[in-house]
Structure formats: C-alpha cells, structure tokens
C-alpha cells in the first residue's frame with residue numbers, strides 16, 4: 001500500500017523470516033516477482049553479496065555520491081533504501097537530519113531500520129515509508145536534499161518523477177543520485193553492457209544462473225535513460241546546475257540543484 005509506515009513488530013517478523021531464507025531459493029523466487037521491488041524484497045538476505053558481484057565499483061560509487069552531497073542538510077529524502085547501505089552513510093553524514101527512507105519492499109525497509117538501530121545511528125527523526133516512487137505523495141518544499149543509489153532506473157516516467165521531486169525541494173535544495181544510465185549511442189551502450197557482463201563473469205563473480213536472473217530483471221523492470229536526456233528532463237522540471245560527477249560503464253552520478 002502506498003505511503004504505508006512500517007511498524008516495529010514487522011522488524012521482528014522480518015528477522016524470523018530472513019533466518020529461514022536459504023540461498024538456493026533466492027533466484028528462482030526472485031525470477032517470479034512481478035515488480036522490481038518484489039524482486040529485490042525476495043532477495044534481501046542475498047542482496048549485499050550479489051550487488052558487489054554484479055555492480056562494478058559499487059562501494060566506490062556510493063562513497064563518491066556522498067562526497068558531492070551538500071555538507072549540511074536537515075530534511076533528507078532517500079529513494080530506494082534497499083538494505084540501507086546509503087542510508088547508514090547518510091545517517092552518519094547528517095546525524096541531526098530528518099531522514100526519510102522510501103522503498104516499495106517492506107523487507108528492505110525493515111532491514112534498513114534494523115541496521116540503523118544496530119549501528120546506533122537510528123534516531124526519532126528517521127522515517128520509513130513503504131511506497132512506490134511513482135505513488136509517493138510529496139509536499140511542496142519539504143526537503144533540502146533528495147538522493148538515491150541505483151533505484152530510479154526502475155521508473156519509466158522520469159519526467160513526472162522529476163517534476164514532483166523538484167516541487168518537493170526547498171529553494172537551494174539538491175537532487176543528487178547514482179543510477180544506471182543508457183549509453184549516449186547504441187554502440188556505446190553495447191560496449192558498456194558487454195564490459196558489465198565480463199565483470200560479472202570474473203572469477204568470484206556471478207554464476208550463470210545469477211546472470212540470467214539479472215538479465216531477466218533488467219529486461220522486465222529497468223528503464224535506462226541516457227545522461228543527455230536526464231539533463232533535458234531535469235531542465236524541463238525546473239532544475240539547474242547539471243553535472244555527471246562520476247561514471248563507470250552504465251553507472252553514473254547525476255547532480256542537479258534547485
């Protein structure tokens with residue numbers, strides 16, 4: 001249900017359930033999921049291992065994203081918290097902030113809350129919202145910073161999303177996110193894709209079963225937009241100060257300001 005707040009007893013239920021998840025069941029279950037968040041929610045126990053074997057320089061990208069965020073921000077919105085890797089870093093960078101974490105998968109929200117709690121960084125100012133990005137209801141000027149890591153490529157209608165995010169940012173606010181981008185030309189995209197698959201197949205990388213699952217997921221749920229089109233859509237939504245502050249294959253960090 002959009003905008004649903006996650007209750008504490010769900011964290012306990014999640015803990016019980018995650019202990020029951022066995023690795024060998026993760027991918028067959030994940031393949032049956034009909035939305036991107038169901039796919040990720042079904043692999044919560046395996047996500048942190050898989051993402052590092054499937055996304056080259058994942059940790060470097062998140063660390064670089066943090067470097068380009070403003071030094072201070074009070075009202076911060078994170079779209080697609082997943083298992084909380086960026087959320088923990090945001091809570092560390094902005095310990096006093098009202099940090100709102102959104103994800104459509106309750107399993108992901110519960111794990112993020114648990115990890116914040118275990119790290120001692122959970123505060124009463126932290127809010128967890130179960131909603132799709134598309135259905136999220138945002139008030140005008142509510143945030144100083146909106147950020148996200150590899151989540152927004154699941155949204156097809158980026159024009160509508162960017163307009164709604166722009167309205168929810170206060171004057172002087174920032175929208176800075178890491179995401180998966182389409183190459184500027186088909187040839188560039190194909191090279192990026194081939195080099196990504198080479199990365200996945202390195203020793204210690206993904207199994208062929210995992211790669212099949214990732215490819216099926218991408219085909220079904222991913223909507224890659226070239227960087228130039230992101231800039232155009234951001235401009236049409238009223239943003240300025242565009243830049244790409246980091247790029248590796250299909251992954252990039254996009255910067256925009258109000």
Ligand SMILES: C[S@@+](CC[C@H](N)C(=O)[O-])C[C@H]1O[C@@H](n2cnc3c(N)ncnc32)[C@H](O)[C@@H]1O
Pocket residue numbers: 036037038040041051079080081082083084085086102103104105108131132133134148149150151154155
């Ligand atoms: C690839 S994970 C990224 C998680 C985390 N930010 C990271 O860097 O590891 C994408 C997350 O976005 C969520 N998600 C995908 N599509 C969504 C949508 N349309 N609305 C809300 N959440 C969505 C998934 O449930 C998942 O937790």
